[in-house]
Amino acid sequence: MKKTLILLAGYPGTGKTYMCSKILEQEKDFQVISQDDMKEQFWDEYGFDNMEEKTALENKSWELYYQRIEEAMLQGNRLISDYPFSEKQKPRLRELCEKYGYQAVTIRLVGDLEVLFQRSKQRDLDTSRHLGHVVSRYHKGDVLSDRTKGDCFVDYDIFMERCRTRGYGDFQLGRLIQVDVTDYSKIDYEEILGQLKKWL
Numbered sequence: 001m002k003k004t005l006i007l008l009a010g011y012p013g014t015g016k017t018y019m020c021s022k023i024l025e026q027e028k029d030f031q032v033i034s035q036d037d038m039k040e041q042f043w044d045e046y047g048f049d050n051m052e053e054k055t056a057l058e059n060k061s062w063e064l065y066y067q068r069i070e071e072a073m074l075q076g077n078r079l080i081s082d083y084p085f086s087e088k089q090k091p092r093l094r095e096l097c098e099k100y101g102y103q104a105v106t107i108r109l110v111g112d113l114e115v116l117f118q119r120s121k122q123r124d125l126d127t128s129r130h131l132g133h134v135v136s137r138y139h140k141g142d143v144l145s146d147r148t149k150g151d152c153f154v155d156y157d158i159f160m161e162r163c164r165t166r167g168y169g170d171f172q173l174g175r176l177i178q179v180d181v182t183d184y185s186k187i188d189y190e191e192i193l194g195q196l197k198k199w200l
Contacts (some may be wrong), residue, residue, distance in 0.1 A: 001078070003102045004200055005069075006030065007093070008082035008110035009171045011057055011163050012154075013120035016082035019107065023080060026193050027200065031072055033069045035065040043132035047139035051152075054136065066092055073100035078200075084168045091175055104174030105199055107192070111182035117159050124153055132191045 007024065008016040024030060039061040048054040063184050071080055083089070085106075100170060124134050125147045132138045134150030144150060154162070163169065177195055181187060 004078050005102050005104050006080040007106045009085040009106050011168045013116040014082050014109035022081055022189050031077045033081045034066050034080055035083050037166050038064050040130045042136055044140040049137050051136050078103050085171045086167045106172045106176050108178045110169050111180055113163055115182050131168055
């Protein structure tokens with residue numbers, strides 16, 4: 001078994017969390033390291049009163065994220081992580097893979113941006129999603145029964161601008177499997193998992 005870091009990359013709203021669960025059904029020994037989980041943990045722990053404080057907590061969560069990856073690599077654990085990765089994260093992740101002798105495999109999820117925007121919007125309105133994603137002020141215990149009242153939604157123009165300029169759809173570290181998720185019913189998970197197994 002090769003020491004491996006799987007990066008579930010690509011545009012927002014592509015179902016990275018679901019893809020992660022499908023991989024874990026087959027590869028049960030992978031440790032999941034999620035920057036989103038760390039960010040949400042900090043939101044609950046510290047809270048924020050404005051966008052400046054929210055951004056500071058996000059930066060703090062990235063520091064913890066890289067620290068956790070390094071700790072896991074020191075143990076030789078196989079890792080899986082999901083995020084709309086861009087060139088911003090690439091140098092640090094590459095450096096860690098080289099330092100600890102890990103192969104990187106990128107599974108890049110792409111699709112029609114119009115469809116992905118609608119999915120992203122639905123996800124933000126889902127009450128199971130952490131409230132901190134859609135507000136500029138949050139403290140643990142806060143409730144917003146009508147999610148449409150959130151003041152921090154990513155609108156259509158911002159979503160499109162980010163997708164077209166941040167390189168989410170081009171990110172690659174190591175080997176690559178690209179998956180078009182415009183139509184979930186057409187995704188061949190067996191083929192994806194088979195290809196992944198060969199590299200592991």
